[in-house]
Amino acid sequence: MKVQPRVIGWLLALATVVTVTINQRDVGIARDEVVYFSAGTHYADWWLGLVTFDHGFGGDRIKRTFEENHEHPPLMKTLSGLSHRVLHDKLGIAGELTAFRFPAAVLHGVLVLLVFTMALSLWGLAEAVIAALCLLLLPRALFHAGLACFDAPIMTLWFATVYAYWRALVTNAKWPWRVGVVFGLALATKHNAFLLPFALGLHYLVVAWRAGKWRGLVQFRPRVIISLAVLGPLTLFVVWPWLWLEPIGHVQEWLKFHMTHVHYNYEYLGHNWNAPRFPWHVALVTTLLTIPVATLAASALGAGVWIARRKTAALEHAPVLLLVLSAGASLGPFFLGSTPIFGAEKHWMPALPTICIAAGVGAVWAARRAASYLAALRPIGEAVAHLPRSIPLHDRIAVGLVASTLVLAAATETFTAQPYALTGYNALAGGAPGGADLGMNRQFWGVAARGVLPEIAKQPPARVYSHDASPAWGWYEKLGLLPSGYPDAGWEGSGIAQSGLALVIHEKHFNRHDYLIWNAYGTVQPIYVLRADGVPIVSLYRRSVSVPPNK
């Protein structure tokens, strides 16, 4: 039975959704997720109320609903809220956390499918499968894809825009209007989408010029440009009722928030960075230390292949240039030294599809070169000659061998890093301990606090200074991950003073929280230290004379 390539793509997408959904079950709640849960629930209720004629388009209700977290566009929050209402509240087939996070998991599957489809169209099945698997098996991306946040979803919508744009150039049929809508959805996901026109615009100029010089710039595919310029903003407007009240003012407010965003603390190569100028190489080094080494190596080969074949095997409408510009637009701002670097790789994840497609191309090229070499060797060539002629078996064996070792390496990195993937670094760095030796960022968002909840539950009930996990504390209690009797003690000094237990989530700039606790508890000795591959990520302290929780 011959399986259609498209079916393989769908199976890989399904495997991705399942993998992300299972993986996120052990991942703690990110500080920002709590905000998005709340906003998403309210957004979803507003839309549900609208379609069930429970209410109309009243400005007051829109303001009350969409003012919440209006510094981020609504798409993922709305989908999270709808997913929660349907999968948890109505159908009861998913836990609350999983229901909120499920749309991001689905989008990650969509991304794998799109990468597979584009690679299949341009290079072949082997390249497509390897590219898709490389994308699925990225430690940090898998982690982010399991959160109800925007960083993995914008990678999907970014690449979906690139894909739709490319299809629009190739087919010039239905795709021109689709590219505008998809771009609008990207805008409605995260502000990274504003960088997309740099990639698409430059690419368009090149291919349109090649098509017909000055005349080409006007006549090549004008519907694509019109679609991006008109349908993109229009789609954003439609899905974001907050803009209905004051379109220009609220867009300005949204962008101003991000243009003047506070610089959070971020450790990089042993230094705590919280003000520009930042090192120009943050994106480069962080990428080199967080993507599986085998994937990087295959990607480097793929890039070499693309460069070598740029004239001999030029593809229609320069898709390689498009992929490279896509990655460049995503990474570019972080070379300026002024763009905030906190959050690191999550902010330039739209570069990953390009890297993974290059890995697919590079791995298959290397395997086929090896197969050709072996076939040319007489004894092996003769042995292979006796095998069925219908299939280039030596090719398949070589591709299978290279692909399976590549995937094994990526899988090992990816699953070793979970569920604390923000602490994980690749083999080049020396894993999590090597990353710590290099002074690379340990983690952010307070996610790791989930790992100490079982230890807290072993202690006599007490108020807990929950540090960076404070926003998530109520959710941990609600989800039953923490028994009753361990309420959040509150903010910093006063919280520590009222607490009987205290935790510190280890980041360089959080060291001060250890010292606040030492001062209050009279000891430097924690009772438990949560570690990821030996690297401390959370310390738990206990006051020697316990403060009861009801004090």
Place this chain on the structure above:
Amino acid sequence: MLPALLLVSISLWEVCSTRHAADATPDDAAWNRASEIVRAGYRPGDLIVFAPDWVDPVGRLHLGDLIPIDMAARMDAARYGRIWELAIRGAHAPEVAGLEPVSSNDADGVAVRRYERAPVTVLADVRDLVSTAKTESAGQSGPTLELAEVGFAPHRCIQVIPQAGKPVRITFPQLALGSQLVGYVGLADVFKRRDIRAPGKLEVELDHNVIASAEPGVDDGWVRFEATTTPGAADLTFIISATAADRLICFAAEARK
């Protein structure tokens, strides 16, 4: 052929290396054995340090009961004659730089080394004398004795928040001086350092002469200053200033024999 071999080799190396890195850091059993070695030879007043610095929480988990807060928040290590270093991954603590261990053990990956040296004799520690100090030109706050974060490390130090452009003078009357005055100064609070980028300034005045000074910036950490002094009692003044408000300047100093 070579590219494929390279890819396969890198992949197989990565599989082995990743699993090895994940399991290579000593576990609690190893730390317990290291802790037993230290406890068997420990004497009150011994300094215990860990390397690399990121493993410090694990070290304190196992030996924190032997580390008083003021030892963890020390000015420097010069007053300690015996130092225990517990290190993993071939690291060394800066406190033992240039010293040779008098004993060395390995507890399943945790190196336990003991160092001995002649400690400095401290005649006076200004942190013990804050209550007797005279302050002129009061600042926004201080002087107060704090356990502060300076350069991402703990330090027990005298904190002053001077008003912008208005120096604060803190005089320790008739301080018992030795032949050397050693001190450190830095800017406390990472968020203040992020939001206010101007440096602070500290000058040490003896007999109306500035004998030492330091100008710690936001990325300088715990900055050392020192001066040669004549043994005997004398009024010693620390002048703390900043060009910006809300600058948390924290210092410590010892008069050494």
